[in-house]
Amino acid sequence: MSETELTCITPNFELFGPKECVMQLSIANGDLTNTWVGFNYFLNTRAHKSLAFGPGLLPNVAVGVPVEFKIIARNDLGENRTSGRDIFEVKIKKKLPRPDNEVGNDSFVDQYQEIECSITDKDNGQYDCKYLVEEPGSVEVNI
Numbered sequence: 001m002s003e004t005e006l007t008c009i010t011p012n013f014e015l016f017g018p019k020e021c022v023m024q025l026s027i028a029n030g031d032l033t034n035t036w037v038g039f040n041y042f043l044n045t046r047a048h049k050s051l052a053f054g055p056g057l058l059p060n061v062a063v064g065v066p067v068e069f070k071i072i073a074r075n076d077l078g079e080n081r082t083s084g085r086d087i088f089e090v091k092i093k094k095k096l097p098r099p100d101n102e103v104g105n106d107s108f109v110d111q112y113q114e115i116e117c118s119i120t121d122k123d124n125g126q127y128d129c130k131y132l133v134e135e136p137g138s139v140e141v142n143i
Contacts, residue, residue, distance in 0.1 A: 013041040017077075043075035045086045050074045052143050056131060063133050071119075071127040071143065081125030088143060090117040092131050095138040115139070 001007050006025075013019060023039045024032040054069030061067045071088055073081040093112040117131040133139055 010041070014043070016041070018042045042081070042083065043077060043079070045073040045081055046076050047088075047143075049076060049078055056129065057141055061133060061139070063136050066130050066132045068128060068130045069141075071129060073125045073127070083125060084121040084123035084127075086121075086127070088119060088127055090119060090129055091142045092117050093140050094133065094135075095140070097137070
């Protein structure tokens with residue numbers, strides 16, 4: 001990348017699980033450097049194993065004030081992750097009321113308003129999520 005930064009691709013260690021190792025460089029297939037750095041392989045985060053909880057996921061959340069919930073990233077073994085940089089997609093939508101002249105009309109397609117959700121990566125496998133519902137109504141949260 002530059003005089004002071006190196007980028008490399010690591011092999012897939014899913015068959016071996018999380019391991020500690022030592023990284024050394026070999027430039028142009030030469031000898032390994034005499035300096036090294038410790039490196040930890042880890043199992044990737046799995047959404048279906050991860051947890052989400054908190055007041056922002058309960059029914060009847062407060063209106064007009066920010067509400068929060070937390071995501072705990074977990075791997076295939078159900079272990080909590082200890083590093084960040086996972087990408088979680090949170091979509092929150094509020095069902096809009098039907099116009100008065102459409103009440104009871106089954107051919108009317110429900111309309112939704114997307115609500116912004118901020119996600120803060122705490123770099124330890126935990127993610128704080130926060131959103132604001134400005135008016136009462138039905139809200140759906142998908143992670």
